[in-house]
Amino acid sequence: MKIKKLFTAICLLFVALSFAQNSIDVMSYNIRLGSADDGENHWNIRKDKLKDLINYYEADFIGMQEAQKPQIEYLLENNSLYGFLGKPRDEGENSEFSCIFYLKNKYKVLQQDTFWLSETPEKSTKSWDAAYPRIVTYGLFENIKTKKKIWVLNTHFDHVGVVARQKSAEIILKKIKQLQGKQNLPVVLTGDFNSFKTDTWMQPLLNNLQEASSHSITKPYGGTATWNAFNFKEKPVDQIDFIFSSKNNTVIKKFRTITDFYDFKYPSDHLPIISRIELK
DSSP: OHHHHHHHHHHHHHHHHHHHHHHEEEEEOOOOOSSSSGGGGGGGHHHHHHHHHHHHHHOOOEESSSSHHHHHHHHHHHHHHEEEEEEOOOOOSTTTOOOOEEETTEEEEEEEEEEEEESTTTSOOTTOOOOOEEEEEEEEEEEETTTTTTEEEEEEOOOSHHHHHHHHHHHHHHHHHHHHHHHHOOEEEEOOOSOOOGGGGGGGHHHHHHHHHHHOOOOBBSSOOOOOOOTTTTOOOOEEEEEEEEEESEEEEEEEOOOBTTTTTTSSEEEEEEEEEEEE
């Protein structure tokens, strides 16, 4: 009888470990560019708090938006766990990245690239009614231990151009189809979409992918609104930051909007979101 109980316990432990190895934590976070004149919310004041938040949650992958080179360098210098991939959207001194941070001791980068959401995606350009050049950074990652692979994409949609946002959604879905056409691997997409779920251009993404807050098996924690504009006294009301995953080979286990703060201030003008995703 004791042997049977021991065998059962070992089996349960094996199953639990298998599920743990097949799950990843994904964060999306617009960290607010450091060159902006934000007064009491300037990057130099809030950077330690933002760094501590990232270090604490230790997500497998973090899609960052509005990250500038000095900010990226600071975060990497102060957290040895993470590697980084991405290119700036243009050649300006304060150019923004839509970069991906990843746990470098856990994952190996097999492929990586950045393309522009424009009619000429191979070079730094803007098209249609976009105010700025907009990009997608993506990578193919392999878990060093389990050898499981996953595509991770990160983006930041234009805040002005309606046509640009519509075209951006189409371009990204086309790219995902191309990536999965080579090998049917799990896909995760993070980003600040400067859009609401009800916007027409978001429907192709919502129809073809799983949106984490809507498809989480457990009830989302912390609400879903992500835009706070550094306004701590008012409850955020709009969700414009999203995490998506492929329908056929991922399960959204959990979703949380992180409302951590310091001195009654948020570390950014967006709230980070994090999701636990099981890879089938």
